[in-house]
């Protein structure tokens with residue numbers, strides 16, 4: 001069977017043809033596949049034609065936000081079981097978005113992953129009952145504001161934004177950097193150190209509260225469509241009712257990061273799928289020496305390596321997600337998946353770019369966008385080194401972060 005016929009046969013039967021080689025999607029129910037199919041259809045029709053232009057301009061295509069929200073992807077009404085049992089569906093939702101565009105996946109995950117996790121882990125039962133429905137339908141849009149200008153990897157010990165209790169409210173001072181989606185959020189989930197006990201606490205701060213200043217980070221060379229902000233807090237008053245009552249130390253923040261890192265591992269898998277598919281299309285069409293590039297042995301070796309990377313990454317995130325659905329959450333598990341999928345991602349997008357030759361550095365070929373965007377994903381949610389150190393600590397019992 002020719003490669004072309006093979007791809008077409010698979011496509012007729014399955015949602016993911018060649019990029020899910022060992023058929024992880026068979027773990028999805030028919031209903032879940034239908035929801036993901038709707039997402040695919042929307043991305044193909046409405047999003048793809050906009051991507052190169054908006055990427056070049058460094059703007060998010062705001063017209064996609066409402067229709068994406070209306071697809072009801074977070075807790076689709078037609079799926080009867082919700083929460084962690086839907087983990088594989090939630091993973092493939094991220095995969096599908098990232099397979100189209102890393103900024104779209106990051107934008108969606110800022111709400112459905114980061115902010116929602118902050119509420120799920122950090123809010124009290126009463127707060128969750130009030131906020132969670134509004135998080136799910138995006139009527140309360142939020143972002144996760146942890147990183148600071150002077151503290152990225154060492155945020156656990158270094159976090160220097162402060163919170164001082166004053167009667168029924170708190171007063172916040174400090175700065176946050178790189179906060180994704182902040183300019184369109186209603187509230188910012190802000191982590192600050194309580195000056196009274198030295199512990200990290202979390203607050204939902206109105207984006208327009210007095211004393212909050214947002215500046216867009218310009219001139220990015222990666223994830224150009226996603227907007228990141230530098231935010232300063234100068235005596236910002238937050239009522240006690242807007243403090244996340246279950247966050248009482250950095251340990252509670254670490255519990256959030258465990259969940260978020262697995263989402264980013266899914267993003268890294270999805271980016272690889274998108275880059276691999278784009279490169280495969282390219283080498284089947286482009287002719288050199290009178291033959292398609294895909295007919296050359298050295299090109300096929302690269303394709304096989306890319307497929308190996310994608311397949312291994314999907315297997316890793318699927319198994320991690322199954323573990324989490326069973327209630328097993330360990331720092332080292334999601335750190336390992338984020339680290340390994342990002343290593344594979346960097347290799348895969350570089351091969352895709354290489355296979356497209358000179359055209360691989362223009363936005364006309366999808367591979368250039370994936371290649372550039374992968375760099376930000378490689379660094380956010382814990383850099384390679386920090387995730388490796390988390391795994392190393394688990395393996396040896398020795399913490400080597402500050403040596």
Ligand SMILES: Cc1cc2nc3c(=O)[nH]c(=O)nc-3n(C[C@H](O)[C@H](O)[C@H](O)COP(=O)(O)OP(=O)(O)OC[C@H]3O[C@@H](n4cnc5c(N)ncnc54)[C@H](O)[C@@H]3O)c2cc1C
Nearest residue numbers: 144145146147152153178179180376380381382383385401
């Ligand atoms: C596009 C983008 C979106 C982001 N979105 C958000 C967001 O929404 N919310 C948020 O809170 N944050 C966000 N971040 C911040 C992100 O999590 C940080 O960039 C990341 O944690 C790394 O911190 P840093 O950039 O300050 O790098 P640094 O900590 O300064 O690290 C620089 C380099 O030094 C290495 N290094 C640091 N310490 C060690 C060590 N002990 N041993 C060995 N090597 C070390 C790092 O691995 C890295 O390679 C985002 C970042 C980007 C780029």
